[in-house]
Amino acid sequence: MSRKSKTTEEMDRQSMIRLTWRRLKRRKTAMGGLVVFILLFAVALLADVIAPYGPNEMIPGEQLRAPSWRHPMGTDILGRDVLSRVIYGSRISIYVGFVSMLMAVLIGVPMGLVAGYYGKIIDQVIMRAVDIMLAFPIFLLAILIMVVLGASSTNVCVALAIVYIPRFARIVRGSVLSIRENEYMEAVEALGIRKWRVFFLHILPNCLAPVMVVASLSIGVAILAEASLSFLGMGTQPPTPSWGSDLRDAIGLMEINPWLAIFPGSAILVTVLSINLLGDGLRDAIDPRLK
């Protein structure tokens, strides 16, 4: 009996993924976002192969050049090839976007599960802490954590993860509370199924849809936040190429060479846009009611 129910469960889960994918495929903008994002991912992975120069290679006598065949995006004040820096910069953005969200999900989801499932004092303690964290504007909290941790791209990941943990905890707690109201939970309890099985097989999978949607859209926000922190001089530190800090260096030189600002800025725009298009499509495909 238990064996049979396990297989139907697996089938259901597979068909949900398949159904989501089928719905997602129909959305041209979402697929466009996916294709662009895969390309960006490939660029980040293959930066060493694709980039014509090293990210910190200073080419003597070629400072502040306008875009040309030799340097398609021009060169900066130190004579570094902007294209190469933009290519290498994708690494930091994608790394921060994914790692911070992964950390936030891995900590926030169990917190929400525990709060929602056990309720009472545990719920109170977790949710009051969550409320206080949510009382801060996102970016301000990230800045405050960066003050404590010190500027580096790994610390940006940690800061953004801390900012997002309460958000995931709250979403999951809400889902758990509504799942517990379902009749099948009564059945699960009546059958005397062990707690960890209830957790992982009956509650967790049903919470994942909103988590996936919020996580995918938040990757875009995290990439923007990394760029913004680096722009303010509190994120990725030079000479490591980061779109945000490169744009900061470009502001004062915009009158002479506007391209220095336009290329890293456009790289951020294209990356975040592709993630937003994909996230939007994913939200509609997973659960149109979330719209």
Place this chain on the structure above:
Amino acid sequence: MSRFVLKRAAFLIPTFLGITLVVFMAMQMIPGDPILALLQDNYTEELAQQLRVKLGLDRPVPVQYVMWLKRLVTGDWGTSILSKRPVLEEILHRLPVTLELLVLALTAALVIAVPVGVISAIRPNTFLDYSAMTLTILGISLPEFFLGALLLLVFSLNLQWLPATSFVPISENLWQNLRHMLLPALTLGLPRAALIARLVRNSMLEVTRQDYIDAARAKGLSEFLVINKHALKNALIPTVTVVGLQIGYLIGGAIIVESLFALPGIGSFGIDAILQRDYPMVQAFAIVASSGFLLSNVLVDLVYTVLDPRIRLE
């Protein structure tokens, strides 16, 4: 109504205490000795010990927190390490600039977003709707500092219509002040406008599908009245929630925009304080910014009760 206000106000106090606790703990966790930062070159062991006793830094941490909170509430916010002036004075001096920026940005966002959202919703799936929605998703994906850099490049450096990074206080010359604030306000407001327009469109679409809208049309009301009086008012309720949440983003964005345009507000000042390790300023900045967010959320709740009397009854 007054009970609702009181209930919301009562909620403010524990949240404010929570905020102060987080800020205090963050300041405790910063590596390095604050006494060293305060005394700098004048550091001697004896002076340091005196200052430690004076500031209560020799007491247990919970006691320090209570003392600190007491000073915070009574307006003794300490002295800025950099400017050597009282922190509260520095903050109050810069607050008007930030408030003006926030108000202008939010106004710009709403003035753009509501018409765009409504027009998209009453002509769904047309060319107009698609172009508006494409622009909004671009707007959401734009970092403020890049949008600001582009606006500076076009309107200040190339066309020379507007001043670049300088500032005229509102008390000196209103017209010049607005000319200086226009680009920063647009930089901060446009990405918010994009997001709000998408929401207005969605909730308008939902509202216009309801029966009472058909009823309003059936009794012969003009389309203008149906949309603007009957549909829009209900569509704005979920929008207000989001506008409330957006204020958090606006405060974060103001920090970036003020730094980019060199506006003398709290945001740019806070960043300078952080980069130069002026911690009394940093903590004041964190408290003021998050308390502002807290207060604006309560204001948003009050706006609901005006828009939707049902909420009061709950």
